[in-house]
Amino acid sequence: MTTQSPISAVIAPVTPLQQNCTIVWCSKTRKAAIIDPGGEVDRLLRALKDQGLTLEKIWITHGHMDHAGGAAELKAKTGVPIEGPHKDDQFWIDRIQESGEMYGMPEARIFVPDRWLEDGDVVTLGETQFEVLHCPGHTPGHVVFFHRETKFAQVGDVLFQGSIGRTDFPRGNHQDLIDAITGKLWPLGDDIRFVPGHGPMSSFGAERRSNPFVGDRAVAAMKGPGYTAPVNRSPG
Ligand SMILES: [Zn+2]
Ligand SMILES: [Zn+2]
Numbered sequence: 001m002t003t004q005s006p007i008s009a010v011i012a013p014v015t016p017l018q019q020n021c022t023i024v025w026c027s028k029t030r031k032a033a034i035i036d037p038g039g040e041v042d043r044l045l046r047a048l049k050d051q052g053l054t055l056e057k058i059w060i061t062h063g064h065m066d067h068a069g070g071a072a073e074l075k076a077k078t079g080v081p082i083e084g085p086h087k088d089d090q091f092w093i094d095r096i097q098e099s100g101e102m103y104g105m106p107e108a109r110i111f112v113p114d115r116w117l118e119d120g121d122v123v124t125l126g127e128t129q130f131e132v133l134h135c136p137g138h139t140p141g142h143v144v145f146f147h148r149e150t151k152f153a154q155v156g157d158v159l160f161q162g163s164i165g166r167t168d169f170p171r172g173n174h175q176d177l178i179d180a181i182t183g184k185l186w187p188l189g190d191d192i193r194f195v196p197g198h199g200p201m202s203s204f205g206a207e208r209r210s211n212p213f214v215g216d217r218a219v220a221a222m223k224g225p226g227y228t229a230p231v232n233r234s235p236g
Helices: 041-050 071-078 087-093 096-102 174-188 204-210 216-222
Strands: 007-014 019-026 031-035 054-059 122-125 128-134 143-147 152-156 193-196
Touching: 007 041, 019 041, 019 122, 019 193, 031 041, 031 122, 041 054, 041 071, 054 071, 054 122, 128 174, 143 174, 152 174, 174 204, 174 216
Parallel strands: 031 054, 152 193
Antiparallel strands: 007 019, 019 031, 122 128, 128 143, 143 152
16 A cells, blocks of 8 residues: 555646745545646646646745736636635735736736635635745745645745845835745744745755755854845746
């Protein structure tokens, strides 16, 4: 007998910003969620079909166009509900059309999620569940989806391999982001593997060892005099 992992995931980068749209599914029921369908909806639907999956949920980490720009179209084509982000990101969702035109994605549409998410919420997928963590800073309504059993997280633009999300956008807040990462993500454990919004996967332990913004050495330095954060050149 083989023991099958309760969830599986594939990453399908979308949009000119190469955003890590993630298809996750319950291995037992093959019911799937698409996390952050920024665009290229028909390609995502083909990927679902190729894997023999049934779409059950659309999950959104935050309201930026490259993450949420395809959600309205995906919902219109499948009828499945949009869950997330936290309601503080509605002002970003309201700008999706504008940013879509800027990035040559005229099909990007604004929407209102079927369910806003709060810190501590649980979202279900087939016979499995993900925990929701509200991690503001990059945007005020950013959420993270966490599957405890398999130690897997989709963190959007909160944390990257070697970097953190930008905080120079309207209502961005550097300290909120640092607090969310060190206060909410690190306690989940060094062995949590995560998909960031852009770039390669990493683990919380690897980032604690070497991330120049939120690694343990950086956090210790923040408490000393004269600390300035490194310049952030992250893609999201
Ligand atoms: Zn992004
Ligand atoms: Zn973003």
